[in-house]
Structure formats: structure tokens, C-alpha cells
Amino acid sequence: MAFPGKRMTPDAASRWFRLEQVSAGNVLYAMGDWRLASLPAIDAALAGAGVAKALVSEIDGSALTGLDSAGALALLLLLGRDTAGDGAAGLLNFNETRRDIINLVRPHLDAVRLAPARSQQGTLGHVGRSAGHVFVMVRDHVRFLGLTLMELVKVVARPTRLRTRELAQQIGQCFVNAIPIVVLLMFLIGMVLTYLLALVTEPYGAGLFVVDGVTVGVCREIAPILVAILVAGRSGAAFTAELASMNLREEVDAIAVLGLSPFQVLVLPRLLALTVALPLLIFVGDVAGIFGSMVLARPQLDLSYATYIERTAAALTPRQVIIGLAKAPLFAAAIAVIACHMGLAAPREARAVGISTTSTVVQSIVAVILIDAALAILFAKLGW
Template sequence: MQPATATLAADGVRILLAGDWVLAQAPALAGQVERLRRQVGASTVLDASGIGRLDTAGASLLLQLDEDSGRTDRFDGLGAHQRELLATVARAMRAHAAAPRRPNGLIELLANAGKAVEHFWRDLTELVGFIGLILSALARSLVLPQRWRVTSLFFHIEQTGLNAVPIVALLSFLVGAVVAFLGATILRDFGATVFTVELISYSFLREFGVLLTAIMVAGRSGSAFTAQIGSMKAREEVDAIRTMGLSPVEVLVLPRVLALLIAMPLLSFLAMVAGIIGGAMVCVYTLDISPGMFLHRLQEMTQVRHFWVGMIKAPLFAFLIAAIGCLEGFKVSGSAESVGAHTTSSVVQSIFVVILVDALAAIFFMEIGW
């Protein structure tokens, strides 16, 4: 192995490069290159005729001599293979230099926030457009009874309503008991445990009954809608429906939306009753409030408007959950992974929208004195 050197010629306009420019001699060459690169100008001749062996480490050191211009044709005396290697290394170095730098944490945070806002706006516009399709299809179907899909409607009523009765009733019963326990614990300190009756009735008639039902329906029926339509989309059954001249919205979406519009108010009413019964049992067994006293106070102190506040929200929640579930099903791209991703997205979006609308409704009813 010939020692690698890089020296300035006596005339001061040439740099003589000699020896084997390989990885083993890179440490020794690095200092020479660093010293000479300051003396390389536009008219300096880089004489590489004395170079023997050349590898990528040596080529990168050669390029550092003329880093400002980045040209590979300034090296005189290189062989064809050596010049090709030098050009390859130069391209790689330029690509590495052009690679975008990783932004700092603040920039990444702002970028992610912007992407989230853009994604939210896109989902919102898609949902509004899909709701328009549902309403237009519903208007067409109402005037054409022969297009009603009664069998599918009753099937989905059974799936979304009747089969959900046990879990909704049990969950509401347990939450009602928990609310009564918490209310009694706080109100006992003020000697006002009797007001636990109003706490239970107001909370379940206005909020908890319909909200717990909506969350359960979103996780149970909304995800089922997405998975069912998504699986049909993956098997190209939706395209087959269009090929037969049928509307996928009328065939797949309307029966599910109407079924949930019918089942949701009934489930909400059941949740209200189950929650009040759960709270009543706690009052009877821990607060010495007799069942007759509980029912009397419930009737005397609870106005019927609280019941209607909760029931008014049930169809709205049902429509939004069904629309989001079906829309996410149509977004499935065709793989099992996509079905799972959109099913998860359906549940998350439905619960978020339900809670958001419930909060807005609470503010609205408070402002109008309900």
C-alpha cells in the first residue's frame, strides 16, 4: 500500500495527489485535506494522476478538497473507474446534504395541530354531505312505499334495540346506584339526604339516561354498522349493488338509520327507568327512604319537562351515530386492517359528537329556562 499524500506544488497553482486513497489512510489524509482545502481556488489544478487505489472513503476526501464547486471533472488524471466512483460518491453526498432536516419539537407540534384541524374539517364536511345524501334518499323513499325495506328495518331494530336491552338496563341500573351513593355521601353532611331523589331523577331524565344509551349504542351498533358496510365494501358487494342500479344509501343506510331512530328513544326510556330504580334501591336500603316516599317525592318534585329534555336528544343522537357509522363503513379501502381502523374511528367520532352535541343542548336548554 502506497502512502497517500496531498501536497501543494512549488508553482502554487497545483495540488499533487498521490498514493492509495483508501479507508486505512483516511485519518492521515484528513488533516492534509483540511489544511489544503483553504488554498484551493477556481484556478487551482487538482492533479490526481498519482493516485493508485481509490475507495469511497478516499473519494469523499477528494470531494472535500473542492467542496465549494462540487465538480468531479476538476480532478485530472483519474481513470474511468475512479471517475465513476467519484461521481457516485458526489451524488450520494449531494442527496444527503439535500435531505430535509428534522424540525424541532415546536414546529412538529404546530404541524400536527394543523394536520388534526385539517383532518377534522375534512371529516366534518364529509359528514355534512353524507347527511344530505341520507335526507334526500329518505325524502325519495317516503313517497314511494314500494321502495321501503321493511324486513331489513325490523332486522336492524332487533339488532340495535332488542338485543341491546340487557346491557343498557344493567349499565344504567349500576350508574344510578353509584350516583345515589355519591349524592347521599355529600348531602348527608348537610342533613339533606332526601334531595338524593331529585339528584337521581334530574340526572337520569335529562342527561345520564340518553347519554349512557348513546355511548353504548355508538360502541355497539355504530361499530357494527361500520364493520358490516366495510366488509361489504371490501368484498365489492357495494359495487355490485350499484351495478344492479340500486342506491347503496337506500339499501344499506336508510334501514339502519330508521332502525336506530326507533330503537334509541325506547332504549333511552329504559335507561332512565333502570337508573331511577337503581338509585331508588340505594335510597331504600341505605337512606331509610321508603319506596312510597321515593315515588311521592319523584312525582311531586320532578317536572315532566326534564323527561322531554332527555327524549328530544335521543333521535338526534341516533341519527348522528348511524350516519357516522355508515359513512366510516363506506370509507373502507378493501383490507381487513382498513375495516378495523375505520371501525375504531367510527366509535371515537360518534362518542365525541354525542358528547359535544349534548353539551351544546345543555347550554341551549339552560338558556331557554328548561
């Protein structure tokens, strides 16, 4: 007999079960193959017939052709809470194998019924929590900076503690290997800026002042910022990934157990290397940018190389170059502290390496731009 409607009637039935009303309550005659594969169809039939668990007091298994633990769970969840607890209560005509499966599932019903604890968190809560995280993170970065500086003082007091081999290796990584990409990047930026300024100054016949704009702009702002961002993505990400995976493999703990300071072995070489490397890279970037500009100025502005260099000598004062280079150690310290801290503080799981690395790059770039903006205001007020 087919059961057409969605409303509960005393005798509901489908391919999977038949529900009969008796004096004590309802008896569900389970039929067919109650296994995981047919469970979606069974669920649909149960929902269609509106069988709520309170309605079923007994289940008859004589017409079952198959049962696995998923099917057994579905059956047991149909029974009322009070009958499901003990022995074979509420179950009729199950053969021995099926009874074994039922008995395997039955002890775990309480764990299954336990309502999942989902955290209720609105948008406001999320914003508040994130703000809190940012505050804690900045505070921890400052604390880490303090610890690093204290280790630095110890090393200054006894310079033999400086790990020269690691330092040299890091300088090789951060400076030497970064030169090609910095040269390429700044060469192209120099050209692009020249092209842009030529476009703007041409109507006024002020082509010569393009040289002023490009050389001062590159040396004072553009090379420092762009190279710092490049280094944040390159060395900063590398620091965090290295340290986080060392932490994951307990290498950092091994260093501490050997009686060495992880700060001296891992953090200081990276910090010092980046502090040395970044000004040098920015200087390389200055030269490459000006060179790129000079190469384009000849066809674009009809400026000979000699004229360009002459004008550069007049426009670009040492102060502009030094201001550009003087920012570099600050940028470098910010990047190194953020990167090393994120690496050492990363949780010990594979996923954290990726998350921390991404976070380092974002934080470093934000830090570099914030420092640059603060310095720009400072220099403007000082009239430099």
C-alpha cells in the same frame, strides 16, 4: 497490516479491503466475503478508513472469496458516478460469476442513488393540515347527511322502497341485543349516583332530595348521554366496520350495479333503526337507573320503596323524561350518519377498516356531547 486511525492515508487497509494509490487514482483491492452477512463489518471498516466514493477509481476483485448483490451494490457505490455507468469500467479481475452479479446490479444504480423524497413538515404545518382535514370531514358529513335525507324523502314518497327486513334486523342488533348491557350499566350508575348524593346531603338531613337529584339527573342527562356513548361504541363501530369491509370487497359496488341504491339498502335501515332504538334504550336506561337508585336508597337513606316511588312521582315531571328522550333521535342520527359515512368512505385496504372504526367512535362521542351541550344551553334559555 493493521490500520489503526480514522484518518485517510494513501494506503488504507483492513480485513475487507486494501487501498493503494496509483498514478490514475486509488485502487481498492476487495478481499474476503462481500455478502449481506458481512456488510455491517465492511461498512464499519469503510467508514473507519474514511473511504469516500470519489477516491476510488478502480476496484480489483481478485482477492474476493464471495460476492452477492448486496456486496456488489456496496462496491459499485464506492466507484465514482461517471465510471459506474457502463460495462466493466473500473472493475478488474472479477471472475465470470461475479461479473454477472455486478451486471445484474449495475443497471439499477440510478434508482438506488435517487435521493428519497421526504416530506418536510413542521409542527405548524401539521396543525394546519389537521385543521383542514377536520373541516373537510365535517363538510363531507353534512353532505352525506343531505344525501341521506334526500333518499329518505324518496322512501317516504314510496314507502314500499323501505327495506323492512334489513330494518328489522338492524333494530334487533341495535336495540334488543343492547338491552342487557344498558340495564347493567344504568343500574350501577343509579346506585353510584345515589351513594354520592347521599354522602353530600347527609349533613343537612336532606336525604329525601337524593331522589329528586337522581331521578331528574338520570332521565334528563345521564341516561341519554351514557346510552348514546355506549351505542356509539357498540352500533357505530359495528356499522363502520361492516360497511368498510363490504366496500373493501366491492359489495357496495355490486349493490349499485344491481340497480339498487346503497343508501336505501345500507344506510337508511341503519339510520332508522338507530333512531328508533336509541330512545327506547334510553327509556330502558331511565328505568334501570331509577331502580338501581331505589334499591340502594333503602339501606343507605332508610327510604322504603313506597316512599321512594312517591317522591319520584312528585319530583320527576314528564317534561324531564321527554326532554331526555327527545335528544335521542338527534344523537342517533349523528351516530348513524358518521358511522355509515366513515364506513362507505373508507379506503379499500384492510388497515382502513380499523382506522375508520376507531375514528367513528371518537367522532360520534364528540358529536353526541356537542349536541347535548348545545341543547342544554337551548333548554336553559327556554326555561324548560
